[in-house]
Amino acid sequence: MLFQLLSYLRFLLQSGNTHGLHSPFVFGLYAHVIGHDGQFAAYEPIETRRRELLQSSTSIQVRDFGAGSHTGAGRTRRIRDIARAAAKPRPLAQLLFRLVNAFQPRTVIELGTSLGLTTSYLASADSRARVLTFEGCPQTAAVARETFAALGLGNVELREGNLDETLAPALAALNAPVDFAFFDGNHRYEPTLRYFELMNAHRTDDSVFVLDDIHWSEEMTRAWKAIQQHPDVTLTIDLFFIGLVFFRRKQPKQHFILRFDNFLDKLLEHTRRLSA
Numbered sequence: 001m002l003f004q005l006l007s008y009l010r011f012l013l014q015s016g017n018t019h020g021l022h023s024p025f026v027f028g029l030y031a032h033v034i035g036h037d038g039q040f041a042a043y044e045p046i047e048t049r050r051r052e053l054l055q056s057s058t059s060i061q062v063r064d065f066g067a068g069s070h071t072g073a074g075r076t077r078r079i080r081d082i083a084r085a086a087a088k089p090r091p092l093a094q095l096l097f098r099l100v101n102a103f104q105p106r107t108v109i110e111l112g113t114s115l116g117l118t119t120s121y122l123a124s125a126d127s128r129a130r131v132l133t134f135e136g137c138p139q140t141a142a143v144a145r146e147t148f149a150a151l152g153l154g155n156v157e158l159r160e161g162n163l164d165e166t167l168a169p170a171l172a173a174l175n176a177p178v179d180f181a182f183f184d185g186n187h188r189y190e191p192t193l194r195y196f197e198l199m200n201a202h203r204t205d206d207s208v209f210v211l212d213d214i215h216w217s218e219e220m221t222r223a224w225k226a227i228q229q230h231p232d233v234t235l236t237i238d239l240f241f242i243g244l245v246f247f248r249r250k251q252p253k254q255h256f257i258l259r260f261d262n263f264l265d266k267l268l269e270h271t272r273r274l275s276a
Contacts, residue, residue, distance in 0.1 A: 003215075003217060003218060004215060004216065007215040007221065007240075008215070008240060011215070011238070011240045011257065012259075014257045015238075015240070015257040015258055015259045021256075021258075023235075023254065023256075025235075025248070025251065026235070026237065026254075026256055026258075029102070029237075030237075030258060032102075033095075033098050033099060033102045034095065034098075034239070034258070034260060035260075036098055040094075040097065040098075040101075042097065042121070042124035042125070043094060043097075045124075045151055046093075046117060046120045046121060046124065046151065047090060049117065049120070049147055049150055049151060050083060050087065050090070050117055052150075053079055053080060053082075053083035053087070053115055053117070053143075053147075054080050054083045054084060055080060056078070056079040056080050056083075057078055057079075057080065058078065058079050059076050059077065059078050059079070060076075060077065060079060060082075060139035060140065060142075060143065061075055061076055061137075061139050062075050062076070062077050062082070062137050062139070062140060063075070063136060063137040063138070063139075063140075064136070064137065079115070079143060082114065082115060082140070083115055083117070086114050086115070087114055087115055087117045087118065088114075088117065088118040088184075088212070091260075092118075092241055092242060093117060093118045093121045094121060095242075095260070096118060096121050096122055096125075096182060096210065097121040097122070097124065097125045098125075099125075099180070099208065099210065099244075100121075100122055100125035100126060100129065100180060101125040101126065103179070103180060103206075103208055104126060104129075105126075105129055105179030105180035105207075105208070106128070106129060106130065106176065106179055107129070107130050107132070107174065107176045107177065107178055107179050107180070108122050108123075108129050108130065108131045108132070108179065108180045108181070108182075109132050109133075109134075109171075109178050109180070109181040109182070109199065110122060110131065110132070110133040110134065110181075110182045110184065111133075111134050111163060111167070111181070111182065111183050111184055111185030111186070111195060112133075112134065112135065112182075112183075112184035112185035112186075112212075113133040113134065113135035113140070113141060113144045113158060114135070114140060114144065114184075115140065115143050115144055115147060116133075116143070116144030116145070116146075116147035116148055116156075117147065118182070118184070119131060119133045119144065119147075119148070119156060119158075120147060120148065120151050120153060120156075122180075122182065123148075123153045123155050123156045124151070124153065127154075127155055128155070129155060129180075130155060130157070130176075131155055131156045131157070132157050132159065132170060132174075133156060133157070133158050133159070134158075134159045134160075134161075134163055134166055134167060134170075134185060135158060135159075135160055136160075136161060136162055136163065136185075138160060141158055141160045144158060145158060163185050163186065163191070163195065164191075167195060167198055168198055171198060171199070171201075171202050174202065177202055177203055177204045177207065178199050178202040178203045178207060179203075179204070179206070179207055179208070180207065180208050180209075180210075181199050181203075181207070181208075181209045181210065182210045182212065183195060183196070183199075183209065183210065183211045183212060184212040184213070187213055187216050187217060187219070187220050188219050188220075188223075189219040189220070189222050189223045189226075192211070192219075192220065192223040192227075193223055193226060193227070196209070196223075196227055196230075200230075200232060203247060204247070205247050205248060205249045206247075206248070207246075207247055208244065208245070208246060209244075209245040209246075210242055210243070210244055210245070211223075211224060211227070211242060211243045211245065212241075212242055213241070213242075214238065214240075214241075214242065214243040215240055215241075224238075224243055227243075227245060228255055232247055233245055233246070233247060233253075234246060234247060234248050234249065234251040234252070234253050234254075235248060235251050235253070235254050235255075235256075236254075236255045236256070237255075237256045237257075237258055238255070238256065238257045238258070239258060239259075239260045240259075240260070241260065
């Protein structure tokens with residue numbers, strides 16, 4: 001937690017907003033997608049499902065292949081505790097929805113399904129998109145499938161098992177490029193870079209990659225910096241909680257550190273709702 005706090009203080013000192021933002025692409029993305037504060041009809045059904053999960057006292061056995069949790073929770077966990085601690089907060093999940101809505105990807109990959117709430121935001125943004133999501137824990141995956149069924153999402157395919165065994169074969173069988181990818185499957189340096197390279201082999205110049213928790217730990221920050229320097233990456237946007245990666249060939253190599261305006265207020269509001 002101390003590392004995250006210090007990282008956030010550094011972020012505040014380095015970050016900016018639309019003032020002095022000279023890239024037309026980044027300005028438009030920041031002003032109309034990242035900073036969009038309106039509502040979409042898809043939001044409320046997913047948040048209703050979130051509230052249901054937050055009220056569930058059912059316990060499941062959690063199998064974690066990644067870096068674990070800062071909470072120190074054990075393997076037997078209540079669904080409501082997972083929904084509170086592991087599910088992406090509403091402001092971030094809704095930002096992912098807006099990104100998919102803006103870029104209209106045909107193929108979306110998510111590494112780390114959890115209870116399926118973030119997946120549902122990705123899938124609800126465009127019913128024509130094929131959303132392929134990966135989850136290592138069987139009992140967590142079962143709850144996610146219930147989420148997709150409750151929301152009537154027919155464009156989600158869930159692959160269960162260790163990412164080290166499931167990701168490469170799934171990508172090889174895609175027969176389509178990876179247009180949009182959300183990395184939330186393993187918060188360690190080596191796996192993050194390995195999964196990035198696997199995805200990179202299947203993307204186009206217009207693909208968008210989103211990495212979660214880029215300042216979660218020293219390992220994740222080091223992985224983020226390595227990805228920024230990758231020769232195929234031309235543009236990155238550091239929003240502290242997530243990082244956006246672009247491969248626009250005609251775009252000069254640039255890295256932006258931008259504040260997600262009002263995000264802290266939204267996150268505090270979201271946290272208060274979960275605690276109510």
